[in-house]
Amino acid sequence: MDEKILIVGAGPTGLVLALWLTKLGVRVRIIDKDSGPGQTSRAMVVHARTLEFYHQIGIAHELVEKGIKVEDVTIRQQGNIAASVVFGLIGKDSSPFPFILSFPQDDHEKILLEHLHQSGVTVERNTELIEFLEDDHGVSATLKKPDGTEIATTHYLLGCDGARSVVRNQLKLDFPGGTYLQIYFVADVLASGEAIKDNMQLCLGDTDFTLVFPIRRSGSVRLIGIVPKAIEGNKTIEFLDVVPAVIKNTKLSISKLNWFSTYHSHHRVAKHFREGRVFLLGDAGHIHSPVGGQGMNTGIGDAINLAWKIAAVLQKRAAVSILDSFEAERITFAHQLASTTDKVFQAITNEGLLGKFIKKIWFPYVFPFVARFARVKLFVFDTVSQIKIQYRKSPLSKGEAGRVAGGDRLPWVRMGDSDNFKSLEILDWQIHVYGKLQDDFCQSITKLGFVLQVFPWSKEAKKAGLKESAVYFIRPDGYIAYANLNQDNALLEFIAIHQILPRT
Numbered sequence: 001m002d003e004k005i006l007i008v009g010a011g012p013t014g015l016v017l018a019l020w021l022t023k024l025g026v027r028v029r030i031i032d033k034d035s036g037p038g039q040t041s042r043a044m045v046v047h048a049r050t051l052e053f054y055h056q057i058g059i060a061h062e063l064v065e066k067g068i069k070v071e072d073v074t075i076r077q078q079g080n081i082a083a084s085v086v087f088g089l090i091g092k093d094s095s096p097f098p099f100i101l102s103f104p105q106d107d108h109e110k111i112l113l114e115h116l117h118q119s120g121v122t123v124e125r126n127t128e129l130i131e132f133l134e135d136d137h138g139v140s141a142t143l144k145k146p147d148g149t150e151i152a153t154t155h156y157l158l159g160c161d162g163a164r165s166v167v168r169n170q171l172k173l174d175f176p177g178g179t180y181l182q183i184y185f186v187a188d189v190l191a192s193g194e195a196i197k198d199n200m201q202l203c204l205g206d207t208d209f210t211l212v213f214p215i216r217r218s219g220s221v222r223l224i225g226i227v228p229k230a231i232e233g234n235k236t237i238e239f240l241d242v243v244p245a246v247i248k249n250t251k252l253s254i255s256k257l258n259w260f261s262t263y264h265s266h267h268r269v270a271k272h273f274r275e276g277r278v279f280l281l282g283d284a285g286h287i288h289s290p291v292g293g294q295g296m297n298t299g300i301g302d303a304i305n306l307a308w309k310i311a312a313v314l315q316k317r318a319a320v321s322i323l324d325s326f327e328a329e330r331i332t333f334a335h336q337l338a339s340t341t342d343k344v345f346q347a348i349t350n351e352g353l354l355g356k357f358i359k360k361i362w363f364p365y366v367f368p369f370v371a372r373f374a375r376v377k378l379f380v381f382d383t384v385s386q387i388k389i390q391y392r393k394s395p396l397s398k399g400e401a402g403r404v405a406g407g408d409r410l411p412w413v414r415m416g417d418s419d420n421f422k423s424l425e426i427l428d429w430q431i432h433v434y435g436k437l438q439d440d441f442c443q444s445i446t447k448l449g450f451v452l453q454v455f456p457w458s459k460e461a462k463k464a465g466l467k468e469s470a471v472y473f474i475r476p477d478g479y480i481a482y483a484n485l486n487q488d489n490a491l492l493e494f495i496a497i498h499q500i501l502p503r504t
């Protein structure tokens, strides 16, 4: 058997999965049926949780440098400013990345590809998964390549092959949900006008909207919107068809079109994310309305959640059962997301009284009013940024100490010029104690070889919800698996049940 893990699909989900697995010393093979990376871009928004993960593998700064930090949103109606909502750095005590980053998906994928290449992995292009067969020992996959067909064998097949996933179809997994009638468009244009600023502009029409994002690299502007109802039924939709609505919504003057694409949008979640040795991640497992810019960020979250688990199982550093926690943890969030983004999308595009209320009263008047309150702003940031995703019900989560429980993301605690996230760069399990360490606990735990981090107790740690001198056992992806008020042997039991061993 070929030792490598086979990743199908080199979109953002597959690329992050390959990169993280490679960092953990797992040999991967990543294929894509297309001849090159996508030239057009769907996602514009990168959230704080994704940047926190990227910080662990040393690439966050590159995205932040090349993107634009969005700290406020202007709401326009028929092109005129209706309201402006300043979020500023509201999340400055919650995350080292307290903003939304505007950075196009194609540029984002280029960075991932470069890092993957530097790690010695090249995406095998023009290579398509046709079918696969699974037995107790592995999976054999039929790949169509320019020079013929190959049968590849692998321990695990990881389906990151997008919304039309062959992997999902072959597993005969239901993909319940629905398809929106509305069609999204994305255009990259050169334009001038008041709606071009270093922020996000939500330009509302009567039944449609256009979002305007600046792009640092090219000086161009990215427009995302929905195609006006009157032309939805056209056989083909060209940029010229949407220009009148774009101009009406934004009052921009457009001088050049670089590219234009349209997308059908859906809200669907696969029945399962795993069958034996085959997994579904990213759009292959869940798709939602682009409202809130969550899809790509969620696929990246799936990739990181699974990468360290697969690495641990292959390297015999954890029980095979930890793989069960992947679906348990990720499918719950996927369902929540599909439902929330569906409700928001339905409300925005509603043509009745509700739609009128939302566009003419809620967005211009109510939202800016409630968003003046710091608590509301923080709630919006915590939710949208994905830092509040938690796995408390996971089979891999246990205990509680302070306001923090097993399954929560490790809260970020600033410590002078440094912080407690610095320690997450080791990509391994570790124990955190904020306060005093007891000698006998220290001896029993260090014998096992886990990294033990003892931080001074501080008002910042208290504010973050941690408890003085409690024990927090942190997973390689920065989530707390186990929390205990006492420094006792219960942690050893938890470690033994899941057969967890450190990497080094």
Ligand SMILES: Cc1cc2nc3c(=O)[nH]c(=O)nc-3n(C[C@H](O)[C@H](O)[C@H](O)COP(=O)(O)OP(=O)(O)OC[C@H]3O[C@@H](n4cnc5c(N)ncnc54)[C@H](O)[C@@H]3O)c2cc1C
Binding pocket: 008, 009, 010, 011, 012, 013, 014, 031, 032, 033, 034, 042, 043, 044, 045, 046, 105, 127, 128, 129, 130, 160, 161, 162, 163, 165, 166, 184, 185, 186, 224, 263, 265, 281, 282, 283, 284, 290, 292, 293, 294, 295, 296, 297, 298, 299
């Ligand atoms: C208009 C719009 C705006 C959006 N904005 C945002 C946003 O701001 N933020 C956000 O987080 N998300 C956003 N999204 C969603 C985001 O673009 C997707 O969630 C993301 O691209 C999913 O990544 P993926 O890697 O899972 O799948 P994909 O990007 O679809 O990649 C799948 C890859 O698999 C390959 N493939 C498919 N079948 C096979 C096969 N049989 N063999 C080999 N290769 C195969 C494909 O060629 C492709 O390269 C937006 C989406 C739309 C439509």
